[in-house]
Amino acid sequence: MCSDSDELWPKRYEHSRRRMSERTLLIIKPDCIQRHLTGEIIGRFERKGLKLVAAKFMQISEELSRQLYAVHQNKPFFEGLVKSLSSSPSLVMVWEAEGVIEMARKMMGATFGYDAEPGTIRGDFGCSKGYNLIHGSDSAESAEQEIQLFFKPNETIDYELADGNWLYGKND
Numbered sequence: 001m002c003s004d005s006d007e008l009w010p011k012r013y014e015h016s017r018r019r020m021s022e023r024t025l026l027i028i029k030p031d032c033i034q035r036h037l038t039g040e041i042i043g044r045f046e047r048k049g050l051k052l053v054a055a056k057f058m059q060i061s062e063e064l065s066r067q068l069y070a071v072h073q074n075k076p077f078f079e080g081l082v083k084s085l086s087s088s089p090s091l092v093m094v095w096e097a098e099g100v101i102e103m104a105r106k107m108m109g110a111t112f113g114y115d116a117e118p119g120t121i122r123g124d125f126g127c128s129k130g131y132n133l134i135h136g137s138d139s140a141e142s143a144e145q146e147i148q149l150f151f152k153p154n155e156t157i158d159y160e161l162a163d164g165n166w167l168y169g170k171n172d
Contacts, residue, residue, distance in 0.1 A: 023094050024101045024137045025146040030088035031131040038091055041121055044107060045095055049167040054094040054156040062086045067149055092150045101143060104136045
């Protein structure tokens with residue numbers, strides 16, 4: 001039995017019980033999967049304190065790749081992007097935390113490894129001018145649209161992290 005009264009517990013931990021305010025879609029792309037970097041990449045997001053709420057290991061079709069990258073449709077690299085993403089399995093995930101989109105983008109680094117800073121995923125593991133290991137939503141609006149492309153609402157899981165108070169709480 002806990003020494004805290006039942007009335008105090010909910011108030012004390014209220015901030016860790018509420019749902020995080022933002023979600024993002026991250027895709028560990030075929031080049032990352034083929035290079036056996038999946039665990040390393042997931043580990044970085046977990047150590048940061050982000051919460052995984054959905055994941056699918058899947059072969060992304062060309063049609064779905066085209067939908068995901070529709071904003072680049074008229075750019076010269078579009079067809080190569082579609083072909084690359086649909087060439088081999090990917091791990092598609094939804095992560096959650098306050099400010100998760102900005103944090104994930106910083107962790108990924110510049111678009112291509114040759115340009116990315118050391119300490120970022122692309123800076124530490126990439127040197128290609130064509131492959132970039134990971135996709136991440138660039139805004140709340142694109143995150144919402146991208147998540148809906150890959151996950152039904154009942155495929156994401158709301159839960160509390162046991163260490164949520166330490167990760168997201170305030171030292172009052």
